[in-house]
Amino acid sequence: MFPAKPLASSASGIARIDSSLRPVYALVRRRILPCLAFCAVLSPALLLSRSAVAQNTSVRDKVRAPATAGASKSTAAAPHDLAGIWEPVRTGDGIQPSGALNMPADGKPEHDLHFTPLGLEMAKRNKSSNGPAQVVTAEENDPAHACEPQGFPREELFELRATEILQNRSQVVMLYTYGRVWRVIWTDGRELPKDPDPHWYGYSVGKWKDDYTFVVQTKGTDERTWMDNAGRPHSEDLRVEEVFYRVNKDTLELSMTINDPKVYARPWVALNKLQFHLKPPNFDLVEMMCSPSEVAEYNKKHAAPGSIKR
Numbered sequence: 001m002f003p004a005k006p007l008a009s010s011a012s013g014i015a016r017i018d019s020s021l022r023p024v025y026a027l028v029r030r031r032i033l034p035c036l037a038f039c040a041v042l043s044p045a046l047l048l049s050r051s052a053v054a055q056n057t058s059v060r061d062k063v064r065a066p067a068t069a070g071a072s073k074s075t076a077a078a079p080h081d082l083a084g085i086w087e088p089v090r091t092g093d094g095i096q097p098s099g100a101l102n103m104p105a106d107g108k109p110e111h112d113l114h115f116t117p118l119g120l121e122m123a124k125r126n127k128s129s130n131g132p133a134q135v136v137t138a139e140e141n142d143p144a145h146a147c148e149p150q151g152f153p154r155e156e157l158f159e160l161r162a163t164e165i166l167q168n169r170s171q172v173v174m175l176y177t178y179g180r181v182w183r184v185i186w187t188d189g190r191e192l193p194k195d196p197d198p199h200w201y202g203y204s205v206g207k208w209k210d211d212y213t214f215v216v217q218t219k220g221t222d223e224r225t226w227m228d229n230a231g232r233p234h235s236e237d238l239r240v241e242e243v244f245y246r247v248n249k250d251t252l253e254l255s256m257t258i259n260d261p262k263v264y265a266r267p268w269v270a271l272n273k274l275q276f277h278l279k280p281p282n283f284d285l286v287e288m289m290c291s292p293s294e295v296a297e298y299n300k301k302h303a304a305p306g307s308i309k310r
Contacts, residue, residue: 075248076248077246084164085164085165085279085281085283085285086163086252086277086279087161087162088275093275095158095159096160099232101270102269102270102272105130105230107132114264115263115264116262118262119233119262122235123231123233126231126233127141127231128142128231130231131231142226142231143225143226144226147291149200149201150179150226151202151224152183152225152240154227155181156254157228158178159288160274162283162285163276167187169187170186171185177285177287177288178288179289180289181201185206185216186204186205187205187206193219196219200222202220203220204218212247214244214246215242215243215244218242219237219239221238223238227258228270234260235263238259238263240257240259241257241259242256250278253275253276255271256269
């Protein structure tokens with residue numbers, strides 16, 4: 001860039017230079033050298049700054065990682081909220097053709113319900129076309145097959161399909177697909193009546209155990225109804241406990257315990273955390289009705305004496 005001329009040192013330490021190069025040297029000393037010095041100081045700072053930014057970004061990403069990892073999971077539900085349209089995750093779990101899902105009438109020892117003498121007598125009177133003691137269709141006496149109300153708890157132990165739950169300050173209302181029936185659960189703080197008149201669907205009160213657990217007690221059911229599709233009986237002293245647990249925004253669990261000392265020697269679990277998933281608000285519930293004329297037509301074709309078992 002510059003002519004290669006040697007510099008001679010003076011006693012004062014100031015270099016002497018050819019007079020023709022003095023303007024250039026002055027420019028270098030006044031403008032370029034200070035800039036180079038500034039850049040030499042600034043460069044480590046920039047490198048440090050970039051390193052700090054990288055470190056901060058890494059730490060920030062680590063802090064956010066758990067939230068990002070959990071973003072794919074269903075979000076938490078609002079407290080004290082069961083509202084929505086709920087359908088069993090597995091359709092077959094709700095149909096329960098052979099009796100209560102977690103206690104089917106399949107003849108296995110672990111599903112023995114331990115009837116009392118009265119309970120055993122009542123069970124023998126019920127002739128079902130399902131289960132190990134099934135009879136032919138012409139001999140069955142299932143009241144629901146004659147289009148009588150199937151009642152509670154059978155409404156949740158047979159053909160439990162998509163169910164809509166509505167809520168207000170004093171009630172939780174269950175809208176069932178099968179039979180297009182509804183049931184009220186009181187949430188205004190009242191207690192169960194001591195001796196209620198029998199109702200097809202009983203008398204129910206519910207309380208929130210915590211933000212996501214809703215416990216329902218039901219009594220006062222009509223003993224003419226069957227407990228389930230296998231013909232299990234019950235008395236008017238039946239007490240049913242339901243536990244609804246809102247797992248998250250999209251998942252609901254239902255458990256049910258049966259307690260009827262007149263009929264069963266000990267309580268038993270009919271449903272154990274049966275899972276439902278939330279359907280969209282515009283989900284259209286199908287119609288499932290018992291039609292006496294259609295039942296009569298079916299019996300003409302299929303329920304003649306000696307017909308095969310279903």
